[in-house]
Amino acid sequence: MNLNLKNKKVFISGSTKGIGYETARLFLDEGALVIINGRTKSSVDDALSKLNNKNASGIITDFLDDFQVEKLIDEIPDDIDILINNVGIFRGKNFCDETKEDWYDHFKVNLMSGVKLSKYFLPKMIKKNWGRIIFISSECSTLVPGDLLSYSVSKASVSVFSSGLAKLTKGSNVTVNTIVPGSTLSEGSKEFLSETAKRENKTKEEVEESFFKDVRESSLISRFLTVGEVANTILYFSSTLSSGTNGASIRVDGGSMGSII
Numbered sequence: 001m002n003l004n005l006k007n008k009k010v011f012i013s014g015s016t017k018g019i020g021y022e023t024a025r026l027f028l029d030e031g032a033l034v035i036i037n038g039r040t041k042s043s044v045d046d047a048l049s050k051l052n053n054k055n056a057s058g059i060i061t062d063f064l065d066d067f068q069v070e071k072l073i074d075e076i077p078d079d080i081d082i083l084i085n086n087v088g089i090f091r092g093k094n095f096c097d098e099t100k101e102d103w104y105d106h107f108k109v110n111l112m113s114g115v116k117l118s119k120y121f122l123p124k125m126i127k128k129n130w131g132r133i134i135f136i137s138s139e140c141s142t143l144v145p146g147d148l149l150s151y152s153v154s155k156a157s158v159s160v161f162s163s164g165l166a167k168l169t170k171g172s173n174v175t176v177n178t179i180v181p182g183s184t185l186s187e188g189s190k191e192f193l194s195e196t197a198k199r200e201n202k203t204k205e206e207v208e209e210s211f212f213k214d215v216r217e218s219s220l221i222s223r224f225l226t227v228g229e230v231a232n233t234i235l236y237f238s239s240t241l242s243s244g245t246n247g248a249s250i251r252v253d254g255g256s257m258g259s260i261i
C-alpha cells in the first residue's frame with residue numbers, strides 16, 4: 001500500500017514523546033518532511049536526535065502560553081499539508097479538587113491549540129485544494145471517568161469542533177477527521193503503571209490486568225494499545241488513500257467504546 005506521503009509537509013503538536021513521536025517516526029519512514037514540537041529545547045533536541053532523520057525539524061512551543069503560540073504561527077511554514085493536533089494534557093483529580101486553572105489549562109492545550117492552528121492552516125489548504133487535519137481525542141470523551149472531568153470535557157469538545165470544522169471543507173479535497181484512542185502505552189501510561197506497581201507492591205503486568213478488569217472492563221483487547229497501533233491509523237487517515245473519509249471519528253480503542261459506528 002503506497003500512502004503517497006513522500007515530501008508532504010507535516011506538523012505534529014506535542015510530538016517529542018508518545019503517540020506524537022511515533023507518528024513523526026512513521027511519517028519520516030514514508031519520506032514526509034516533519035516538524036515536531038515540545039515545550040523545551042532539550043526535549044525537542046533529544047527527540048530529533050533519536051529520530052536521526054534529515055527530514056525532521058522542531059519548533060519549541062508551550063501551548064499553555066498564548067505568546068509562544070503566536071510566535072509559532074509566525075515561524076511555521078505556510079504550506080503545511082498535514083496538521084496533526086495531537087498535544088494533550090491530563091491531570092487526574094477529584095472534581096471538587098479541580099481548580100479553575102485546571103479547567104482553563106485543559107481547554108487551552110487540548111482544544112485551543114487545534115482551534116488556532118486550524119484557523120491558520122485550513123484556508124491555506126482549501127486554497128491549494130488538498131490537506132489533512134487530524135485531531136486526537138480520547139475514549140474519555142464518551143467513557144467519562146469521574147476523576148478526569150476537565151480532561152474528558154475538553155476531549156469531547158475536540159470531537160465536536162473537528163466535526164464542525166469538516167463542514168467547511170465541502171467541495172474540496174481537504175479532510176478533517178478525529179482519531180479516538182483508547183488507553184495507550186505512552187510514556188505517561190508507563191509511568192502510571194510503574195508508580196502504581198511500586199505503591200501496591202505488584203508487577204506492572206498485574207497492574208495492567210487489574211486496570212482492564214476494574215476500570216476499562218469494556219475493552220475487548222484488555223490491554224494497553226501500543227503507540228504504533230494508534231500512529232498507524234493516524235498515518236492512513238493523513239494519506240491520499242483516505243480521501244473518502246471526512247468529518248469522521250475513528251476509534252482505535254480496542255473496542256472499549258462499544259458503539260456500532
Ligand SMILES: NC(=O)c1ccc[n+]([C@@H]2O[C@H](COP(=O)([O-])OP(=O)(O)OC[C@H]3O[C@@H](n4cnc5c(N)ncnc54)[C@H](OP(=O)(O)O)[C@@H]3O)[C@@H](O)[C@H]2O)c1
Nearest residue numbers: 014015016017018019038039043062063088138183184186
Ligand atoms: N496515552 C493514552 O492513554 C491516551 C489515550 C487517549 C488519548 N490520548 C491523547 O493522545 C495524545 C497524545 O498523548 P500521549 O499519551 O502520547 O502523550 P505523552 O506521552 O504524555 O506526550 C506528551 C507530548 O506532548 C508534549 N506536551 C505536553 N504539554 C505540552 C504543551 N503545553 N505544549 C506543547 N507540548 C506539550 C510533550 O512534550 P515535552 O514534554 O517535550 O514538552 C510530549 O511530546 C493526547 O492528546 C492525549 O490526550 C492519549
